[in-house]
Amino acid sequence: QSVLTQPPSVSAAPGQKVTISCSGSSSNIGNNYVSWYQQLPGTAPKLLIYDNNKRPSGIPDRFSGSKSGTSATLGITGLQTGDEADYYCGTWDRSLSVAVFGGGTQLTVL
Amino acid sequence: QVQLVESGGGVVQPGRSLRLSCAASGLTFSDYGMHWVRQAPGKGLEWVAAISNGGSDKYYADSVKGRFTISRDNSKNTLYVEMNSLRTEDTAMYYCTKGWGVGATTTWFGPWGQGTLVTVSS
Numbered sequence: 001q002s003v004l005t006q007p008p009s010v011s012a013a014p015g016q017k018v019t020i021s022c023s024g025s026s027s028n029i030g031n032n033y034v035s036w037y038q039q040l041p042g043t044a045p046k047l048l049i050y051d052n053n054k055r056p057s058g059i060p061d062r063f064s065g066s067k068s069g070t071s072a073t074l075g076i077t078g079l080q081t082g083d084e085a086d087y088y089c090g091t092w093d094r095s096l097s098v099a100v101f102g103g104g105t106q107l108t109v110l
Numbered sequence: 111q112v113q114l115v116e117s118g119g120g121v122v123q124p125g126r127s128l129r130l131s132c133a134a135s136g137l138t139f140s141d142y143g144m145h146w147v148r149q150a151p152g153k154g155l156e157w158v159a160a161i162s163n164g165g166s167d168k169y170y171a172d173s174v175k176g177r178f179t180i181s182r183d184n185s186k187n188t189l190y191v192e193m194n195s196l197r198t199e200d201t202a203m204y205y206c207t208k209g210w211g212v213g214a215t216t217t218w219f220g221p222w223g224q225g226t227l228v229t230v231s232s
Contacts, residue, residue: 032217033217033218034217035217035218044222044223044225045205045219046221046222047218047222050210050218051217056220086154088154088155090218092215097169098171098172099145099147099160099215099216099219100157101154101157104155
């Protein structure tokens, strides 16, 4: 059971928008930055969002992040079939002194 | 650009040991904390261990504490994890990844290596 909670799956049509939630507690999301990762089938994870809402170089602005209290959200607009992947949130937990990830959300672009 | 290349994976019997390596290039390796993250087949990401840039601070997941040891050789730009008393539940793809700063704690990881597969089976 993951420390951070994500929905197992989400789906939307091409061109539409989808959001993925990530819920934690005061010891992790509530007092730390959140990051998001995209894992395409058969590949290593890739950093998508860091420090709640910042995009690394090369990540399109279709991807966005936000945080409020002990929850964070990843948004993807203009969905493409190439966005089909597993998405994970992550951060550091100050109480446990470990890095924590959500269980992952599988995105299907119908 | 930054490149992380893991090696050392393979098939090992329960109770045996294995050492994984991660060769880093394209960065000043001694400026960053480094991490191991694993992914069991069909499962999500599980953080395993962290080490600060100089090697003085280390953190471990409870599931590997006392069995795994993370280390680094900054002169060789290489990260290691020594895995002892391996269990079937340690079967996973093991990824090497960089933290955001010098410390062992981090709120984001990137980039990631391609991973090395460890299979623990009799």
